[in-house]
Amino acid sequence: MKVFLLNIVFLLCFFGSKSQPNINQLTVYLIPGMGTDERIFEELHFNHTNISKKTIEWAPYEDCNSLEEYAKKLISQVDTSKPFILIGVSMGGMLAMEMGEIIYPERLILISSAKSDSELPCKYKLGRYIPLHNLTNDKLLTILSKSNSPFKDVWNPNDVALYQSMLRTCGADFLTWQMDAIAN
Numbered sequence: 001m002k003v004f005l006l007n008i009v010f011l012l013c014f015f016g017s018k019s020q021p022n023i024n025q026l027t028v029y030l031i032p033g034m035g036t037d038e039r040i041f042e043e044l045h046f047n048h049t050n051i052s053k054k055t056i057e058w059a060p061y062e063d064c065n066s067l068e069e070y071a072k073k074l075i076s077q078v079d080t081s082k083p084f085i086l087i088g089v090s091m092g093g094m095l096a097m098e099m100g101e102i103i104y105p106e107r108l109i110l111i112s113s114a115k116s117d118s119e120l121p122c123k124y125k126l127g128r129y130i131p132l133h134n135l136t137n138d139k140l141l142t143i144l145s146k147s148n149s150p151f152k153d154v155w156n157p158n159d160v161a162l163y164q165s166m167l168r169t170c171g172a173d174f175l176t177w178q179m180d181a182i183a184n
Helices: 002-015 067-077 091-100 122-129 138-146 157-170 172-183
Strands: 026-031 051-055 084-089 107-111
Touching: 026 091, 067 091, 067 172, 084 091, 091 107, 091 172, 122 172, 138 157, 138 172, 157 172
Parallel strands: 026 051, 026 084, 084 107
Antiparallel strands: none
């Protein structure tokens, strides 16, 4: 169901306007969200043979103080000499917005994301003032990744298992940095 909805969103955004991008060798760059990686896009397939997909890989983050700085680092993975689309999920959408201000995609598609600070959920805004996310450590992440309770928006057992695995792969330090970058 999730894959079907993503394909519908893409098709509506891609073909939903009069000015369609040149789809000769169009690349769709996919940016995963907080605590996730390229596996979130495994079931996403495009029906057009001249569209290729490439997942943006997480880069070292230690020298970045903001999503803007991190987005600048990720831009090196995008070939801007050819038409491209950026699709970002959650925090990946926020990074796509930052990237879109520097490079100019044919389309920029956000999935479950915030276009601006005003659209952030309250828990992230509260994180600016009460940074409980800084308490995240490997032990807590292991407990969370074994529990079903944090995954209230995910119902399919396979999706829960996938997300738990992605959280463990992400690691507590990167997850804490991601939460802090969103909150601030």
